[in-house]
Amino acid sequence: MLSRVPRIDGVRLFLDGRTVQVPIDPPAASLARYDMDAALWRGGRQRRAVETRTDSGRAGGYRTGPFHIRTAAGFVTARAVIDTAGRWSNLTERPPHLASAPKWIGLKAHFSEESPAPTTDLYFFEGGYCGMQPVPLGDELATSRIVVCSMVRADVATRLEDVFALEPRLLERSRKWTPLSEPISTAPLLFRPPVPLRDGVLRAGDAAGFVDPFVG
């Protein structure tokens, strides 16, 4: 799989009319999270390194265990649980919504761009930023497909078109793009201090806490 994905050999930051370029050496491989997860899943199963179950959810066992986890293939009982199921994990209790917190949203779509630079590009503006990089196009190595993501305050923009208009160089560049996917969004993005242990369950990654992705 890795031989068929674009290589990213630098990062470009666009801010206040200036550009900073930093090399990535050795170059990074640009692949979709879904493809990486699926490859890990298949690899673990084929090598019998892990036992895999799908559709899991917390069914019981609190603070001291044993913990009972419901899965598509029946129940699993465990002495310990590490929850790595992300911001919307159903393995541990969700934190309460903070009504007063600033509302941030995430936006994403794929576009085609002629000969995109092999870099991760980040454009900054008041109220957020927008990033993009080449991503694989099916089995073809030569790619013109880029993924474009933005994290933006909801009072600043709620659509990618509005995001592009917030940075002049991004606006000019985006005029040459053709959409390849419907945009998707995620909200609310609520930043909280991490809570790595709750009700006896260890938590890692976003399940433990979501921090500003750019600095976190």
Ligand SMILES: Cc1cc2nc3c(=O)[nH]c(=O)nc-3n(C[C@H](O)[C@H](O)[C@H](O)COP(=O)(O)OP(=O)(O)OC[C@H]3O[C@@H](n4cnc5c(N)ncnc54)[C@H](O)[C@@H]3O)c2cc1C
């Ligand atoms: C808009 C936005 C922009 C971001 N930009 C950046 C960035 O530029 N750089 C950066 O480093 N980070 C960025 N992040 C943060 C980054 O995406 C997350 O920090 C990272 O994906 C967290 O990884 P995770 O494995 O903890 O959780 P997730 O990526 O959410 O993965 C959790 C996985 O668990 C699975 N799952 C859920 N429930 C269960 C269950 N019950 N049983 C089994 N599996 C389950 C899910 O399907 C998913 O595959 C951004 C996030 C957002 C929202």
